[in-house]
Amino acid sequence: MFAILRPAVVLTLLLSALLGLVYPLAVTGLAQTVFPTAANGSLVTKRDTVVGSSLIGQEFTAARYFHSRPSATSAPDPDDATKTVDAPYNAANSSGSNLGPTSEKLIAAIKERASGFETRPVPADLVTASASGLDPHISPAAALIQVPRVASARGIPEAEIAALVTRSIEGRTFGILGEPRVNVLELNLALDANY
Incomplete structure (x- = not known):
């Protein structure tokens, strides 16, 4: 043995x-x-203070900032551990909503999110959450549709804000993978730095 x-x-x-x-x-x-x-989390700093990661989205709600894609992440309810509450961009609980295309709850959420925009059609990434709920990017179209609101809130000509968005567009990875995109955190930091 x-x-x-x-x-x-x-x-x-x-x-x-x-x-x-x-x-x-x-x-x-x-x-x-x-x-x-990348090995240290792709941390983004502002005046030697970490303000986020370029890999994880953040919630921006003020009119003077570009808004991120909706997030469907949740967290345990502090009052009842058997339930959950919405907790946007909760990296500890990355998930989508799992609502199907015929879900009335999803349809109502999309209509509510789209009602905040005067221009139609609204890019899909501004009214639907990503599969992870943590997506830090939006499409260039989703950024450009927000230019009038951001310009108005900051009192800056729309052309200047649109030019900043254009400069912030990241191309496809290796020139062929994915779609052009805009990192919302980095765009908002550039907005604060320039205006």
């Missing part, structure tokens, strides 16, 4: 050390060397 048990214990200890210690340290070291910003 000891002849069978000894190799099993040695192999378990060896693999635990290799896969539980050596491999994670090697990958972490490589990431810190090659991609230090």
